[in-house]
Structures are given as C-alpha cells and as structure tokens.
Amino acid sequence: MEVYDLAFISKLARNPNYVLSSQEKLSLQANQRALRQASSIIILLGGKAGRLGECVVGTALLEGTLQMLLSLHKENIPVQILIDQSSVTLFDISSYQQAYWPEISMQLMETPLTADDLISMRSATDADQETLVLDFHGAHDNMPTHTQRSTTAGTLTVLDNLFRVGIRYYAWRGPERRYADFLCELFALPTSTLTGSTTQPCIRLTSADEQRYQQIQHSISLASDSILIVCFFQSVVLAKCYELWDEVMQMLCEYAAHNMPGKKISFVLACGPDENLPEGFKKADMIDWLQHFSGVQDNAHVHFYSTETLRDLAILSSHATLALSDDTGPGHISGALHIPTIVPFLPGNIYARIIWSSTFWHHGVTLDPNPYSDQQIEAAVIWGKTDIIDSIPPASLYQEAVRVFENPPLRAFGP
Numbered sequence: 001m002e003v004y005d006l007a008f009i010s011k012l013a014r015n016p017n018y019v020l021s022s023q024e025k026l027s028l029q030a031n032q033r034a035l036r037q038a039s040s041i042i043i044l045l046g047g048k049a050g051r052l053g054e055c056v057v058g059t060a061l062l063e064g065t066l067q068m069l070l071s072l073h074k075e076n077i078p079v080q081i082l083i084d085q086s087s088v089t090l091f092d093i094s095s096y097q098q099a100y101w102p103e104i105s106m107q108l109m110e111t112p113l114t115a116d117d118l119i120s121m122r123s124a125t126d127a128d129q130e131t132l133v134l135d136f137h138g139a140h141d142n143m144p145t146h147t148q149r150s151t152t153a154g155t156l157t158v159l160d161n162l163f164r165v166g167i168r169y170y171a172w173r174g175p176e177r178r179y180a181d182f183l184c185e186l187f188a189l190p191t192s193t194l195t196g197s198t199t200q201p202c203i204r205l206t207s208a209d210e211q212r213y214q215q216i217q218h219s220i221s222l223a224s225d226s227i228l229i230v231c232f233f234q235s236v237v238l239a240k241c242y243e244l245w246d247e248v249m250q251m252l253c254e255y256a257a258h259n260m261p262g263k264k265i266s267f268v269l270a271c272g273p274d275e276n277l278p279e280g281f282k283k284a285d286m287i288d289w290l291q292h293f294s295g296v297q298d299n300a301h302v303h304f305y306s307t308e309t310l311r312d313l314a315i316l317s318s319h320a321t322l323a324l325s326d327d328t329g330p331g332h333i334s335g336a337l338h339i340p341t342i343v344p345f346l347p348g349n350i351y352a353r354i355i356w357s358s359t360f361w362h363h364g365v366t367l368d369p370n371p372y373s374d375q376q377i378e379a380a381v382i383w384g385k386t387d388i389i390d391s392i393p394p395a396s397l398y399q400e401a402v403r404v405f406e407n408p409p410l411r412a413f414g415p
Contacts, residue, residue, distance in 0.1 A: 001150075006028055006159070007143035013169035013402065028188040030146055034157040035187050038132035041069070045296060046084030046112060046137040052329030054138030054163070055087040055357045056336050057201050059134045060179040061166055064199035064356060066100045066185055068245060071193050081106045084137075090333070092316040095204035110137045118156065129154035138163045159186070171355040201336035201359050204374070207316045216316055220303045226266040227256065230317050230334060232325040233269060233286060238278040238384035240327045242344045246293060246322065247394035248401070253295030255402055265300040266318075267293070270313055270330060272306075278384060323400060327351055335359035340404040344392045348377045363400045367392060 004027035012018045020028070025164055043062055047054030063082065069077060085108045087198070095105040106156065118133055142161040149156045151169060170182040176196035183189050217224065229252070235241050249267060256263055269290065271283040279285075283306065290302045307313040310333070317323060317334045323341040325331030334341045342363050345353035347370035357364035372388055380388045 001032070001145075002148040004146035005143075006031075006145055006165075006186075007146060007297070009165050009182075009186065010169050012172050013165060013182070014172055016173075016181075023028050025188075028147060028186070030148075031159060032134050032187045034072075034130075034146070034148065034159075035068075036072065037130045038074075038077065039130045040132075040158075041079045042064070042118065042133045043079065043081045044109075044113060044135045044137040044140075046087060046109065047227045048141065049139070050084055050086035051138060052090075053332045053341055053358075054167075054296060054355070055084055056090070056203065057167055057330065057356075058136045058138065058163065059203065059245050059336060060199060060358075061134075061162070062111060063202050064183045064194055065134060066096070066104075067194055067199065068187070068189070070100070076101045076103050076302055077107070078103045082109050082110075083405070084108070085110050085198065087088050090306065090314060091413060092204065092206060092209075094208050097112055098206075099204060112137050118158070133158040133160070135160040135162050136166065138167075158346045162186070166254055166331035167353045168355050171276065171352075171391050175357070176387050179349055180300060197360075201326060201332060203319055203333060204277065205315065205334045205337075209311075209318075212312065213315050213319055216305075220268065221301060221302075222266055222303050226264040226301075227260075227322075227323060228320045229267050230339070231263060231267055232321040232323065232328055232334075233398045234272055234331040235326045235328040236278070237278050237351075237381060238281070239330075239380040239386060240346060240389060241278070241281050241386055242389050242392070244385055244390055244392075244394045245324060248342075248397045249290075249319070250295065251301070251394065252397040252401060254301045255398075255405070257296040257299055257406060263299070265295060266301060266303060267324075268303045268305055268316065269304055270316070272330075277379060322400070324397075327356055331362075332358055335361045340401075340408070341413060342397055342401050344397060346377055346380070346388055347372055348374055350374070350381060363399055363404060365392060 001318050006027055008024050038291055039260050045055055045058050088108040096104045107176040141159045141164050142159045147158045170178045174179045180194035180196040180199040183191050233245055256265055269286055271286055274282040287304055293301055293302050314333050317339055318337045320339050323334035323339050325341050327343055330340050331343055337363050338360050345364050345366040349369040351368050353364040
C-alpha cells in the first residue's frame with residue numbers, strides 16, 4: 001500500500017508562493033500519475049449530515065474534474081458519481097452526459113462511503129482496472145491523503161478528505177480561481193489547464209425542465225410578466241435566520257414603484273420540510289409573517305411554495321431575476337444557476353462569507369469590521385439567537401440588490 005500525506009496543500013492554498021519540499025512534490029506527482037493512468041473515476045459528492053449546500057458547492061470540483069479530464073484527452077473514461085440520497089433529485093445525469101460524454105453515471109449513497117466500501121463494491125469483471133477515487137464529500141472533514149491499494153480487481157487510488165482544503169482553504173484565492181487552482185495544484189498541472197469562470201458550482205438543467213416550470217408557474221398562480229424574486233428565509237441554524245427581510249422587500253418595492261412604475265414583483269418564498277426547521281421559521285410562521293405583504297400600492301405579492309423535489313426548486317430558481325437568501329443550502333442552488341443571490345452572513349469565521357459566498361453570483365453582506373467576538377458569535381449559534389444576524393442593516397442588503405438590478409451580471413457561461 002502506498003500512502004502520501006497531502007495536508008501540506010492547506011499551506012499552499014493560503015500561500016501560492018509556498019515552497020514545496022521534495023517529498024511534497026513527489027506526492028503531487030503521484031496524484032497526477034494516478035489521474036493520467038486511471039481507466040475509471042469515482043467521485044464522491046455530498047454534505048455532512050446530508051447538507052445540501054456542501055453538495056452544491058462541491059459541484060465546482062465535479063465540473064472542474066470533468067473539464068480537466070477533457071484537457072488530458074481522457075474523454076469517454078467511465079466516471080461514476082456517488083451522491084447523497086438527500087440531494088440526488090437535484091441532478092439529471094443526462095445533462096452531464098450531453099455536456100461531456102456518455103460514460104458518466106450516477107448512483108445514490110444512503111451514507112458516505114469509505115475506501116473499504118468502494119473496494120467491496122468492485123466486482124471481478126473490473127480486473128486490471130486503474131480506478132481513481134476523488135472524495136469531495138463534505139462529511140469527510142480531515143486533511144487529505146493519497147492511498148493506493150492493490151486489490152483482486154486492480155489498483156484503487158483514493159484521494160480522500162478533499163473537501164475542507166478544496167472548498168474552505170482555497171476560498172482565499174478569490175471567487176474566480178479558488179476551485180480551479182485547487183484542482184490544478186492537487187494534480188501538479190499548469191493553472192492554464194482550467195478556466196476559473198467555468199470551474200464553478202453548477203446545476204445543469206435541460207430543455208425538458210422548461211415544461212415543468214410552466215406547471216409550477218401555473219400551480220402557484222405566478223404572473224408571467226412580473227419580476228420573480230425567489231426567497232429562502234429558513235435555515236436549520238436559527239442564528240442564520242434573518243428576521244428583517246420584510247424591510248428589504250419593502251425597500252425593493254419602493255424602488256420598483258419609482259423606477260419601474262406599473263411593474264409587479266412576485267416574491268416566491270420556498271419552504272422546506274417543517275421537521276428540519278426551528279420554531280418560528282416553519283411554513284406556517286412564514287405565512288403568518290408575510291401573507292399580507294403587498295409592497296407599494298399593491299405592486300407585490302408573496303407566494304408560498306413547498307417544492308416537491310430539489311429539482312423543482314432549481315427549475316423555479318432558474319427563472320428568477322434575484323434571490324434573497326439566508327446563508328442556507330437553497331441559496332447555493334440559485335448561485336449555481338447564475339441567479340444573483342443576496343445573502344446576510346454572520347460576521348467572523350464560523351460561517352465565513354469568504355467561504356460560503358460560493359459563486360460569482362453570490363453577493364454576501366456582513367458587518368465589516370466585525371464588532372463581535374468569536375465567543376459571542378459561537379454563543380449565538382449554540383443558543384439559537386438572531387440578534388447578531390439581525391444587526392445587519394436592511395439597507396445594506398437592499399443596496400446590494402439594487403446594484404444588481406442596475407448592473408445585471410453577465411450569464412455568458414455555465415450550463
């Protein structure tokens with residue numbers, strides 16, 4: 001068995017000028033060799049405790065891997081994506097096959113798999129295979145390692161625990177290069193191998209999803225000529241639940257009344273399963289809070305929608321002009337669909353804006369400079385207090401939203 005410790009990549013992430021030792025260079029060369037020699041690829045994708053956001057952010061590494069394989073002329077290599085059962089409805093495998101190559105498949109995982117699990121899955125028909133496993137699963141939160149094992153079915157090389165370094169540490173490289181730089185440096189490839197603008201979180205929809213949108217639009221009586229703003233005002237972490245969204249909405253309605261007279265705004269508040277949500281933020285609470293909201297001279301209407309599947313949520317979000325979102329999983333979906341997403345973030349590094357503003361289309365707002373100590377923020381999270389997140393002025397979120405309205409971002413690349 002061949003084992004390399006890849007923990008040093010965390011230092012490289014923060015310091016691109018970090019000088020690699022001879023052993024560290026050998027480790028990265030071993031990664032590249034395993035990639036070039038691989039006859040099949042397995043990718044693990046998901047989140048700790050089934051977290052949706054980690055799974056969606058991890059799609060940046062999935063997209064980057066597929067693009068990297070193309071650059072190495074390894075198109076048509078079998079790629080098996082093993083994904084959390086809780087997130088699998090968000091993905092349509094045919095969209096990946098059409099965008100890349102037909103030998104891409106997808107299989108759900110009830111629980112995150114270990115290397116031993118993967119070995120036991122391989123059958124005798126896989127003999128003489130050189131299989132490379134890329135562990136992008138958020139539940140595996142240690143420092144990365146490279147382990148190569150010889151089995152009866154061939155050679156299995158596992159690069160495990162890649163999520164923490166690839167998503168958290170490389171966030172300091174900035175929104176364009178964070179994911180691309182990680183993959184290029186992990187495999188000792190030139191940075192020109194991957195384009196930062198396309199190595200981003202991505203949810204791939206198909207033309208068939210347009211028909212489903214028409215059904216959703218009809219089911220919630222959504223006016224086709226209104227400005228659609230999707231809203232994700234729920235989180236399983238109470239300390240991230242912003243309670244002043246109604247003030248932001250009112251300011252947007254005032255802006256629309258002044259700058260777009262006669263135009264209506266449809267706020268669609270997507271509600272998740274009540275059993276996962278804290279008291280005060282269940283669907284009935286959302287209705288009680290916002291059901292009578294009408295904007296300025298009745299120029300707004302709030303729709304409450306419990307999506308049947310995560311894919312329905314993505315289909316709805318893809319037609320929005322804007323998303324207003326707590327720091328929560330669905331907000332990563334809208335960002336991955338290139339929808340400008342306004343997010344209030346807790347100050348500090350517990351749920352850091354620099355990490356979880358996960359796409360070009362995330363517009364994170366927080367308190368800078370941070371007036372709170374780490375202990376105060378930790379206490380808010382532990383005890384479910386919203387006073388810190390609510391200290392972000394609604395005007396700050398409104399101003400960021402208006403900036404997007406007046407300077408809409410380009411959507412020239414992606415799915």
